Structure formats: C-alpha cells, structure tokens
Amino acid sequence: MSKSPSRTALRAGLAATAVVSLAACGTSSSDGGSEAAASLGATEGSVSILAWPGYVEDGSNDASVDWVSGFEEATGCMVDAKTYGTSDEAYQLMQSGGYDVVAASGDLTLRLIAADLVAPVNTDLLESYDGIFDFLKDKEWNSVDGVSYGVPHGYGANLLMFNTDEVTPAPTSWDVVFDKASDYSGKVTAYDSPIYIADAAVYLMTHSPELGIENPYALDEDQFAAAVDLLKTQNASIGEYWSDYLLEIQAFESGDSVVGTTWQVIQNSISSGNTDVVLPDEGATGWSDTWMIASESEATNCAYAWLDYIASPEVNAQATAYFGEAPSSEAACDFRDDCEAYHAGDEDYASQIWYWTTPVSDCVDGREDVECVDYSEWTKAWQEIKG
Amino acid sequence: MTSHRVSTYLAPRRRLQLASLLTAPVLWLGLVYIVALAALLVTAFWTVDELTGQVQIEWTTENVVEVFTEALYRTVTLRTLGIALLVTLIDIAVAVPVAFFMAKVASTRLRHLLVIAVLAPLWASYLVKVYAWRALLSSDGLIEWAASPFGGSTPGYGLVGVVLTLSYLWLPYVIMPIYAGFDRVPDRLLEASADLGAQGWRTLVSVVLPMIRPAIIAGSIFAFSLSLGDYISTKIVGGATQMLGTLVYDNVGAANNLPLAAAISFIPIGIILVYLAAVRRTGALRSL
Incomplete structure (x- = not known):
C-alpha cells in the first residue's frame, strides 16, 4: 500500500504548483464534444465514483478489503461511492449527473461517449498508464478515432454458479440453465439485463451451429429470434432474475436459487459454502471495464488522481482480486498469486471471452449483407421474454 | 406593530385572506403536481435516440x-x-x-x-x-x-x-x-x-x-x-x-x-x- 500512494502524493504536490487549466466542460464547446485535461491542478477535496460492486472498497464491507482509505490519505480527495447492478442502470445514473468517475463495461462506454457524458482522458497525465497491457489499450470500447476515453481496469467472464448439494454432477455446460433448466424449475436464476440475450447466443453458437452465429453481439433477425425463443423457454424455469448482487447472494445462501449466471465476487461473498462456480465449455460472455471521467465533473483533478491510483499495480491487484477478474497490468500480478487462474495477460484467452458490447445495426462481426438487431430491440425483447 | 397593521388591513378583505391562504397550496398542486404529470405524459409522444437514450422532441404516436x-x-x-x-x-x-x-x-x-x-x-x-x-x-x-x-x-x-x-x-x-x-x-x-x-x-x-x-x-x-x-x-x-x-x-x-x-x-x-x-x-x- 505504501508505494503507490506516496507516488501519487508526490505527483499531486508537483501538479499543485502547475498552472490550472481545465477544459472539461462539454456543453459549451462548439463541436459538442468534450476535451481532455491538458494538465492537472490542486485536488478538489472530494470525488464521486460510480462503479460495479467490489470496485471501490473502503473496508465497510470487509475490514481487510480497503483501498479507498489509502487514496483519501494520499490525495485528500474524500471518496463518495455508489454501486450499480447493470450497465443500463449506470447509464441512467450518469444521465442524471453528479458523478465524477465511472467504471464502465464495454456495453456502456460507447453509449456514454456518444451522449457526451464522459470526457476524453489525457493518458499522459497518468503515471500508471504505461504499465497496462497493450491489448487493453485503444480498443473499440474505450477509444474513438484514436482518442482514449479511459483507463482499462480488468476483465473477466460471467460464470455459472451452482449449488453443490442440488446440482450434481458439477455442470460443465450452460445447458443446466437452458435445455436442462426444467430439472431445476423455479430455482434457476438469470441476469436481469437485455445483454443476457448474448449468453443465450453464446450457447447457440455451440449447440445450434446451423444458425451461423459468429459474434453474440451481432445477431441478425433469425439468430436473434432463436436466442429469444431459448430465453422464453428458460423463463418457465426461472425463479427470479437478479440485478442486485446482494439479492443473488441471499438467494443462493437460502437455496432459493440453485443454478445460474454469476460473478466471481458473488461466489467470494457467499458464506453458506455449498456453491461453486465454473467457466462452461461453450465459453462465456464477460466484461472489460474502463475507468472514465464525467464530462460535467467539477473534480477533474481528484478524478485523474483516482484513475492513476486505481491503475497502479498494487491497488489494481487488490481491486481485481477482490472482484475476481484479471488485472490490467503485468506488474499487478506481482501482488497477486492467482493471476494464472484468470489468464492475466494471455491475449488468446482474453479473446475467447465475449466482452459485453453494445449491439448496433451495423453488425460488429463485420457482416455487410444483413442488418443486425440493435440494443433498443434487445431491451424490448427482454421485456417480452420476461412476459 | 407591523403584524397589527397587516391584520387591520386584511380583516375586512375576505377574498384577499382566502387568496393568501390558498395560493401556496394551489401553486404546489397545480405546478408541481399536475404540470409535472402533464409534462411526463407529453413525453409519451416524443422519440428517443436509440444509442444514447436521450429524449428527442419529434412527435410520434408510435409509443402509445x-x-x-x-x-x-x-x-x-x-x-x-x-x-x-x-x-x-x-x-x-x-x-x-x-x-x-x-x-x-x-x-x-x-x-x-x-x-x-x-x-x-x-x-x-x-x-x-x-x-x-x-x-x-x-x-x-x-x-x-x-x-x-x-x-x-x-x-x-x-x-x-x-x-x-x-x-x-x-x-x-x-x-x-x-x-x-x-x-x-x-x-x-x-x-x-x-x-x-x-x-x-x-x-x-x-x-x-x-x-x-x-x-x-x-x-x-x-x-x-x-x-x-x-x-x-x-x-x-x-x-x-x-x-x-x-x-x-x-x-x-x-x-x-x-x-x-x-x-x-x-x-x-x-x-x-x-x-x-x-x-x-x-x-x-x-x-x-
């Protein structure tokens, strides 16, 4: 904990003497887009952060899990954090304003950029940026036309959780929540977001190859209809859909849910001891998250300080280990002993995970002869699936 | 003194009494409640940008x-x-x-x-x-x-x-x-x-x-x-x-x-x- 905060403090001190000139106000600039900060000034004293559960821990959930206090001591920026359950919820919260920093997955980043809710990030101002894996930088979900909009945080896969007493033998396929879901009728759970349609598409890639799905976020009408049908069948066996991770923890602990999609952090939080997680053979959807700065932020210096701090190897190692995902840099693995389990830095493995991406009508798999179903259709279909 | 003067002024003016009594609650009900509700319902006839979700004032009956x-x-x-x-x-x-x-x-x-x-x-x-x-x-x-x-x-x-x-x-x-x-x-x-x-x-x-x-x-x-x-x-x-x-x-x-x-x-x-x-x-x- 000692190395990076002191570095950050040094940098903040140096920066304080520098000229304050920030141009982060998006609405007044002529082209409608926001501009990145050219240099940094004194920190503002507080920063408001919107993030996935487990990303901003100050010890209040688990006394031994705390990387916020170190940041507050080093920079004087008091952290006010809020968690969200789905990218859609985060988007809605960002629209309502009031947040300086957001941790966004790939199905959220482009929407935030398109709506001018986040500003480009001047990565030259971030000391930790150099060490980050190159295969995470300047990707289609965190940059536009070569302009970076944030700092990569970590990546991982949506896993299959099961109750080890009820679901035997241990599953190796998603079929326990699709074709065999009726075996656990009323106790199957699924993620309550339209993006979950992609999980059905990943399953169909293996089990219905005749559909020719190449990318679960690029579905034409027929492929989309097949995924929706699969989920409508699944609906009959669903006990509940989850988007609040605390409710999922409770549902697995009490046995109300016995099988369904999950995150590693949920498995880490379950105390009943009769659950396990697996990455099924079909592969999985997943996420690659990016720390971004709100275009309307009035605490840009604290926001940059946070981006730098959370990307520093030791803190990034702590945060990503707690959530259960691969870290964003090789150096972070020095502070973790489980990097291999998450295949950190393994570019081939990383490419096997279908990272959440916003589905748009220009098929993201490169097909030009068909139009793909866009996200607004996904959201409508999702409500129909739930019936 | 002032309050005495105000009450002497208001005493014979019943309508003014009533008006000053009711203005605030009526404004509250009218503006904050009914106008806000109407403004919400009007958006039913507007459209939304499919990527950014921002409401655009283009009239349509499609939603309804x-x-x-x-x-x-x-x-x-x-x-x-x-x-x-x-x-x-x-x-x-x-x-x-x-x-x-x-x-x-x-x-x-x-x-x-x-x-x-x-x-x-x-x-x-x-x-x-x-x-x-x-x-x-x-x-x-x-x-x-x-x-x-x-x-x-x-x-x-x-x-x-x-x-x-x-x-x-x-x-x-x-x-x-x-x-x-x-x-x-x-x-x-x-x-x-x-x-x-x-x-x-x-x-x-x-x-x-x-x-x-x-x-x-x-x-x-x-x-x-x-x-x-x-x-x-x-x-x-x-x-x-x-x-x-x-x-x-x-x-x-x-x-x-x-x-x-x-x-x-x-x-x-x-x-x-x-x-x-x-x-x-x-x-x-x-x-x-």
Whole structure:
C-alpha cells in the first residue's frame, strides 16, 4: 500500500504548483464534444465514483478489503461511492449527473461517449498508464478515432454458479440453465439485463451451429429470434432474475436459487459454502471495464488522481482480486498469486471471452449483407421474454 | 406593530385572506403536481435516440400505439389488475371482521391497543417490511418451516408472494376507514334490529353493510391504487413476475426509454380514473 500512494502524493504536490487549466466542460464547446485535461491542478477535496460492486472498497464491507482509505490519505480527495447492478442502470445514473468517475463495461462506454457524458482522458497525465497491457489499450470500447476515453481496469467472464448439494454432477455446460433448466424449475436464476440475450447466443453458437452465429453481439433477425425463443423457454424455469448482487447472494445462501449466471465476487461473498462456480465449455460472455471521467465533473483533478491510483499495480491487484477478474497490468500480478487462474495477460484467452458490447445495426462481426438487431430491440425483447 | 397593521388591513378583505391562504397550496398542486404529470405524459409522444437514450422532441404516436396493441402490455395489464383486485378483496375480507371487533366488541382499552397495533407497521420503512417478507417466503424461511410438517411448502417468490406482501402492506389503510365506518354505526340500530327479530347475519347484511359500504369502498381505493403502481415489492418478492410498475421502471432505468415508460403509465392512470369515476357514483368519496 505504501508505494503507490506516496507516488501519487508526490505527483499531486508537483501538479499543485502547475498552472490550472481545465477544459472539461462539454456543453459549451462548439463541436459538442468534450476535451481532455491538458494538465492537472490542486485536488478538489472530494470525488464521486460510480462503479460495479467490489470496485471501490473502503473496508465497510470487509475490514481487510480497503483501498479507498489509502487514496483519501494520499490525495485528500474524500471518496463518495455508489454501486450499480447493470450497465443500463449506470447509464441512467450518469444521465442524471453528479458523478465524477465511472467504471464502465464495454456495453456502456460507447453509449456514454456518444451522449457526451464522459470526457476524453489525457493518458499522459497518468503515471500508471504505461504499465497496462497493450491489448487493453485503444480498443473499440474505450477509444474513438484514436482518442482514449479511459483507463482499462480488468476483465473477466460471467460464470455459472451452482449449488453443490442440488446440482450434481458439477455442470460443465450452460445447458443446466437452458435445455436442462426444467430439472431445476423455479430455482434457476438469470441476469436481469437485455445483454443476457448474448449468453443465450453464446450457447447457440455451440449447440445450434446451423444458425451461423459468429459474434453474440451481432445477431441478425433469425439468430436473434432463436436466442429469444431459448430465453422464453428458460423463463418457465426461472425463479427470479437478479440485478442486485446482494439479492443473488441471499438467494443462493437460502437455496432459493440453485443454478445460474454469476460473478466471481458473488461466489467470494457467499458464506453458506455449498456453491461453486465454473467457466462452461461453450465459453462465456464477460466484461472489460474502463475507468472514465464525467464530462460535467467539477473534480477533474481528484478524478485523474483516482484513475492513476486505481491503475497502479498494487491497488489494481487488490481491486481485481477482490472482484475476481484479471488485472490490467503485468506488474499487478506481482501482488497477486492467482493471476494464472484468470489468464492475466494471455491475449488468446482474453479473446475467447465475449466482452459485453453494445449491439448496433451495423453488425460488429463485420457482416455487410444483413442488418443486425440493435440494443433498443434487445431491451424490448427482454421485456417480452420476461412476459 | 407591523403584524397589527397587516391584520387591520386584511380583516375586512375576505377574498384577499382566502387568496393568501390558498395560493401556496394551489401553486404546489397545480405546478408541481399536475404540470409535472402533464409534462411526463407529453413525453409519451416524443422519440428517443436509440444509442444514447436521450429524449428527442419529434412527435410520434408510435409509443402509445405500441402500448395499446402489443400482447406484452395486455398480459401485464391483466396480471396487474388481477393482483390489485385480489389484494383489495383479501384486505377487505381481513379488515371487516377486525374493524368490527375493534369498533363494536372490544373494550375501550383494548380498542386503543388494537388501533396502535394496526398502525404500528406504518412506522417501519416499506423496504424493511418487504425484505422481511422476502425472508419469510424464502425456502429456508419461516413459512416453509411452519408448513413443511403438514406437507405444505412456501409459495416462494412469484405471484403469490407479491399478493401476500401487498395485502400485508396495505392492510392498515383498509382497516382504518372501515373501523371509522363501523364506529359511526349507532349501537341502538343493532339493538333495534335484534328487537325486530333479526339474527346476527341478517343484521350484518341488511343494517351494517349498507352503512359501512362507503367506508369499504374508501379503503379499497387505497389498496387498489397502491397495488396498481407498485414495483419495489415485485422486484424483491416477485421472482420473474412483471407488473405495470416494473415495466415503467425497466423502461426508465434499463431501457432508457422515457417516452415508452410515459406511454405505459397511461394504463394505470386510465384504470384509476375509471375506478374513481365508478366510486364517485356510489357516493363513497364523500366519506373519505
């Protein structure tokens, strides 16, 4: 904990003497887009952060899990954090304003950029940026036309959780929540977001190859209809859909849910001891998250300080280990002993995970002869699936 | 001195008195409530940018047409109506005997205790009560534990859970008006009915029920309208159940489609208006 905060403090001190000139106000600039900060000034004293559960821990959930206090001591920026359950919820919260920093997955980043809710990030101002894996930088979900909009945080896969007493033998396929879901009728759970349609598409890639799905976020009408049908069948066996991770923890602990999609952090939080997680053979959807700065932020210096701090190897190692995902840099693995389990830095493995991406009508798999179903259709279909 | 001068000035000016008394509440009701509601409903006729979810002022009837033609909204409307009616009936069935006992049978001391007991749950947060029901309905919860020796089991999270939870939540709102209604029935009418040879059941149906009917209807307005718009209970104990409230919530929160959410909200508003119009014909509004 000692190395990076002191570095950050040094940098903040140096920066304080520098000229304050920030141009982060998006609405007044002529082209409608926001501009990145050219240099940094004194920190503002507080920063408001919107993030996935487990990303901003100050010890209040688990006394031994705390990387916020170190940041507050080093920079004087008091952290006010809020968690969200789905990218859609985060988007809605960002629209309502009031947040300086957001941790966004790939199905959220482009929407935030398109709506001018986040500003480009001047990565030259971030000391930790150099060490980050190159295969995470300047990707289609965190940059536009070569302009970076944030700092990569970590990546991982949506896993299959099961109750080890009820679901035997241990599953190796998603079929326990699709074709065999009726075996656990009323106790199957699924993620309550339209993006979950992609999980059905990943399953169909293996089990219905005749559909020719190449990318679960690029579905034409027929492929989309097949995924929706699969989920409508699944609906009959669903006990509940989850988007609040605390409710999922409770549902697995009490046995109300016995099988369904999950995150590693949920498995880490379950105390009943009769659950396990697996990455099924079909592969999985997943996420690659990016720390971004709100275009309307009035605490840009604290926001940059946070981006730098959370990307520093030791803190990034702590945060990503707690959530259960691969870290964003090789150096972070020095502070973790489980990097291999998450295949950190393994570019081939990383490419096997279908990272959440916003589905748009220009098929993201490169097909030009068909139009793909866009996200607004996904959201409508999702409500129909739930019936 | 000043206050004295103001009162001398106002004393003969009745209309000014009334105006200064009512301006603030009327503005509150008019601007903050009705205008805000109208502004929301107008967005039903606007469109939304599909990628960014930002509302654009381009007039269209597409959202409203979609809501009134697509099967999804019909199914969910019927389900919501069914839940609201069932909750109302259950609450009335529980509230009438309880209220009768409180008003006509219990001693004054016991009556006060019962009023406190009925109102006490209102002091706890709505969320606390719903989460308590989540624990109760859970498969390792109290209901399962109590029912399993008799071969029963918990209904779990779903329609039944929602109906049970909502019935519990709105019960005080139904008991109180009915209790007040019973309280207004003079004891001597019951005695007169008995003197004329009517049995208990006959007295209840011919004397008491016609008198407390407006109170029952008043109570039903609370249970019905509160159930119709609820979405939080459904999210917590409803399992995979969707209601009109959750559709609105999902369209605002998940789909970022405010126009569609506004269009959906026409349905419960319409239902409530019809319900209130029907209630008004019975004259029950006067006893609220």
